[in-house]
Amino acid sequence: MRKPTLSPSKITTYLACPVKYRWTYVDDRGKWYLRSKSYYSFGTTLHRVLERFHNEGDSGVSTQAEVLAAYEESWIDAGFSSAEEMAEAFGEGKQILTRHVQMQMDRPKLAKTLFLERQFRWDMGEFALIGRVDRVDEYEDGTLEIVDYKSGRESVSQEEVASDIAMGCYQLLLKRKFPDRQVKATILALRSGESCSSSMTDAELNDFERDIHTLGMEILNEDYPDLIPVYKPLCGRCDFIPLCRKHHEYQEL
Numbered sequence: 624m625r626k627p628t629l630s631p632s633k634i635t636t637y638l639a640c641p642v643k644y645r646w647t648y649v650d651d652r653g654k655w656y657l658r659s660k661s662y663y664s665f666g667t668t669l670h671r672v673l674e675r676f677h678n679e680g681d682s683g684v685s686t687q688a689e690v691l692a693a694y695e696e697s698w699i700d701a702g703f704s705s706a707e708e709m710a711e712a713f714g715e716g717k718q719i720l721t722r723h724v725q726m727q728m729d730r731p732k733l734a735k736t737l738f739l740e741r742q743f744r745w746d747m748g749e750f751a752l753i754g755r756v757d758r759v760d761e762y763e764d765g766t767l768e769i770v771d772y773k774s775g776r777e778s779v780s781q782e783e784v785a786s787d788i789a790m791g792c793y794q795l796l797l798k799r800k801f802p803d804r805q806v807k808a809t810i811l812a813l814r815s816g817e818s819c820s821s822s823m824t825d826a827e828l829n830d831f832e833r834d835i836h837t838l839g840m841e842i843l844n845e846d847y848p849d850l851i852p853v854y855k856p857l858c859g860r861c862d863f864i865p866l867c868r869k870h871h872e873y874q875e876l
């Protein structure tokens with residue numbers, strides 16, 4: 624039997640709402656309720672273009688004009704409620720990419736890109752932790768920098784990077800694969816170009832790994848059919864609200 628896998632998305636979904644985890648990953652009925660999201664389409668489009676821009680082997684997407692042409696080709700229109708909303712998002716994406724390309728051209732190149740959209744895996748016994756990183760850059764001193772693009776964000780702080788579970792998971796995955804390297808994690812807020820980095824010590828990573836193992840065991844052993852949905856602010860934006868209403872009485876807070 625294949626070992627179960629947990630990813631940062633699965634872990635954050637469970638922490639936000641275990642019932643949501645059930646409908647997303649455990650119970651097949653959830654898939655009928657999923658709706659396309661404009662922010663997901665927008666983020667996926669930008670990620671695809673940035674992957675091509677930073678790929679030195681993809682020589683066709685290196686100038687401003689080529690990046691914008693790739694953007695038009697890659698555009699995903701699912702989930703937008705109107706042509707106006709989509710046109711506004713398309714314009715924002717153009718601005719984001721234009722600024723990103725300009726910043727890369729203006730900045731001295733201190734690191735080379737080692738991985739793009741690469742999945743890493745770490746065996747944690749009863750399950751494997753997996754995570755797909757947007758980009759990993761390597762500096763001359765051997766330091767590896769995980770770069771995570773956030774397409775909806777204007778700003779980011781060092782505390783936010785340090786407390787982000789996904790960034791912790793990526794550091795754990797990279798550090799276990801490259802134990803001799805310094806590893807740091809960076810969130811790049813694409814709407815402003817602002818970025819912040821954080822790095823865990825070896826002791827912090829060991830503690831984090833233990834916490835992820837404990838949480839992973841809870842996720843794997845949860846009795847999902849018995850979970851009772853509890854109303855929370857998240858429910859207002861959740862695709863599964865009809866499903867939760869159908870199968871259970873809400874415990875209104």
Ligand code: SF4
Nearest residue numbers: 640643852858861867
């Ligand atoms: S509607 Fe609320 S309780 Fe139900 S899955 Fe979504 S967030 Fe969880």
